[in-house]
Amino acid sequence: MRVLILGGDGYLGWPTALRFSAKGHEVAVVDNFARRRWHREQGTDSLTPILPLEERIAAWSGSAGRDIRSFEGAVEDGPFLDGVVSEVRPEAIVHYGEQPSAPFSMMSRERAVETQQTNVIGTLNLLFSIRDHVPACHLVKLGTMGEYGTPNIDIEEGFIEVHHKGRSDTLPFPKLPGSLYHCSKVHDSTNIHFASRVWGLRATDLNQGVVYGVETDETAGDERLFTRFDYDEIFGTVLNRFCVQAVIGHPLTVYGAGGQTRGFLNIRDTLRCVELAVESPADEGEFRVFNQFTEQFSVGELAELVDGAARQLGYDPQVRHLENPRVELEQHYYNATHTKLLDLGLEPSLLGEELVTSMLHLIERYKDRVVKRAIDPRTKWNPAGGRGFLGPRHGQSELAPRG
Amino acid sequence: MRVLILGGDGYLGWPTALRFSAKGHEVAVVDNFARRRWHREQGTDSLTPILPLEERIAAWSGSAGRDIRSFEGAVEDGPFLDGVVSEVRPEAIVHYGEQPSAPFSMMSRERAVETQQTNVIGTLNLLFSIRDHVPACHLVKLGTMGEYGTPNIDIEEGFIEVHHKGRSDTLPFPKLPGSLYHCSKVHDSTNIHFASRVWGLRATDLNQGVVYGVETDETAGDERLFTRFDYDEIFGTVLNRFCVQAVIGHPLTVYGAGGQTRGFLNIRDTLRCVELAVESPADEGEFRVFNQFTEQFSVGELAELVDGAARQLGYDPQVRHLENPRVELEQHYYNATHTKLLDLGLEPSLLGEELVTSMLHLIERYKDRVVKRAIDPRTKWNPAGGRGFLGPRHGQSELAPRG
DSSP: OOEEEEETTSTHHHHHHHHHHTOOEEEEEOOOOOHHHHHHTTTTSSOOOOHHHHHHHHHHHHHOOOOOEEEEETTHHHHHHHHHHHHOOEEEEOOOOOOOOHHTSSSSSHHHHHHHHHIIIIIHHHHHHHHHHHHOOHHHEEEEEGTOOOOOOOOOSSSEEEETEEEEEEEEOOOOSHHHHHHHHHHHHHHHHHHHHOOOOOEEEEEEEEEEOOTTTTTTTTTOOOOOOOTTTTOOOOOHHHHHHHTTTTTEEEEEESOOOOEEEHHHHHHHHHHHHHHEEEEEEEEEEEEEEEEEEEEEHHHHHHHHHHHTOOOOOOEEEEEEOOOOOOSOOBOOOOHHHHHOOOOOOOOOOOHHHHHHHHHHHHHHGGOOOTTTTTOOOTTTOOOOOOOGGGSSSSOOOOO | EEEEETTTTTTTHHHHHHHHHHTEEEEEEOOHHHHHHHHHTTTOOOOSOOOOOOHHHHHHHHHHHOEOOOOOOOOTTTHHHHHHHHOOOSSSSOOSSSSOOOOTTTTTTTOOOOOOHIIIIHHHHHHHHHHHHHTTTTEEEEEGGGGGGOOOOOOOSEEEEETTTEEEEEEEOOOOOSSHHHHHHHOOOOOHHHHHHHHOOEEEEEEEEEEEEOOTTTTTTTTOOOOOOSSSSSTOOHHHHHHHHHHHTOOOEEETTSSEEEEEOOOHHHHHHHHHHHHHHTTTTTTTEEESSSSSHHHHHHHHHHHHHHHHHTOOOOOEOOOOOOOOOOSOOOBBBEEEOHTTTOOOOOOOOHHHHHHHHHHHHHHHGOOOSSSSSSOSSSSOOOOOOOOGGGSSOOOOOOO
């Protein structure tokens, strides 16, 4: 198949490109290197040293004997994207090409606008490119479980049957996004659903949980092929960040009470899920939503897990509860359905001490690259202070104190 | 009160400014005249001759003895908006400053991007301006009933209590927007709800039905104060368009079967609803949604009503069913709650022959200004043809034929 990967230089985009290439697909990637630029602007970097895209591609070509085409440009540049799509004529497009950080979107008005501009206008452009150039192409779009927030009912996969005043309908699952980044992903879902209903596009929205891990089958053992690994307050996700903290002797920073529960998955499972979605495309006019995670954990449970594995290796981590910089519930109901990818054949790689141990070993090799000042959270969801205005009235299952 | 009206040169924004000014409030308006520019680009214009904003304001000052301040600029220009908000220090902001047309958003990729850019980034900027400069200010935002689409259950006012697997929660009402313009309004609602939950902003989202009529208490009898009146395929709404068609001897253009049912209201009621919302502000952290319409009609019923009233005046209108340029259900369940504004004291001006007759009289005076070639619909929702991929599966209560 011809597969086009948007954001193909990123944490997930790059190993996804290698996976499809390894399987013999014809792979092209698009990236504008915004993630590298944002890191330079913050004075941070990937823990793992990563080569420039062209050098990565050359290394892959040398070791695997397979070519990957690359295009430098922005998804939010419509004419550029049209050119790429009409040249590549992909049968599947995997869209990772967005600003992926919640804290980044909450830093300032400018960062919020940049996030929604990049993500919403980018995806909107993409929908037109598909409609006008490759209408049968299957769009596999990376969404996030954070679109749903923490409602007081079970979370379903994209749609829910609502019974109301003696009638019923299957409708989009109501969303309570937790940052302006998460809002942008909700906007994307709304636009893509519209394009499916009105233009007949085929789309799969992968509402992904929090990804952890660094190595995949294709990158393990060859440093030139490593993907990036972020641990800073802006781009680092919680488990990856805890592992770095344990290795460098920084306290594990639990935000607030630590009861925040989310879905998680191994980076290897991300690749497998995307593969499964591409191999079984959505029908014409179908907008599928898969909840892409394998296990639920609370932040406190992850801190304990990392603490235990690190102690086995002789580290002496401390767990520190910080004032929560986010506005979110710290104790809440959480139960999210995630059966559709299992039905397609996903065999989850579950999280255990062994995986954490292997991450700690890898981090140990690069620990001198850590920028320590970039770890503690400085970006506040509500700069005026306070825990926001959550409550049962608007679908928040714990009533947070006001003000 | 100090009231800032965004889009204060528009169909609703201008008479709203006069209303608040007449009531003795301190009124400032913002506009970038995008609506006038879009009309120039299409070679169309308002049926009613309208003065430039500064001349309208001078006429009002002369006749009413009240001043209105004006600022020329775009809501999507963050620094400009910050300057206006920090100078005016409004206690209420009424936000009409968006691209308001569904067909406009469906014309091309460029127009779709312009719509979502203008509306979503504009409102996002506004939320930051309020947060950072006037956090107690009440945002009254014009949304649309079209955000809900036509689900097979009763439409509630913004939120719905969902019972699911033995649990329940009150959650945002699921949305099925019918155009990329309607999608942009859904995005706005998501962003505003977020800002209320996280920053404690006070907001009222007025999900307005289709507005008809032209005269209000403040504009009637003084042509210099008239608001614009659009009848073209892009900016003209259905009842206004039918009235113009009846007067100029153009068939009344019913799209498809004409069973499409929507909520409608008189422009006088729009002003009253906005006034009621401003006079009873939302609480800190509250995101209220009011469904702002007074009656439901099908398109076919409106054609009959205009046909009857026009015949009384000696016109001889024809009703013509055109192939529907939109992808929408033409027969569907529709029952939308709209009690919150009635509870605040709204006394609806219901639609009848008398109102239609007065509109026909007014249109007769300006009929030579009609650009006839701009009336028939040319903008297709799905340029590839076909009626889209609606169906009960995704909350559409009639199964439209595919393809």
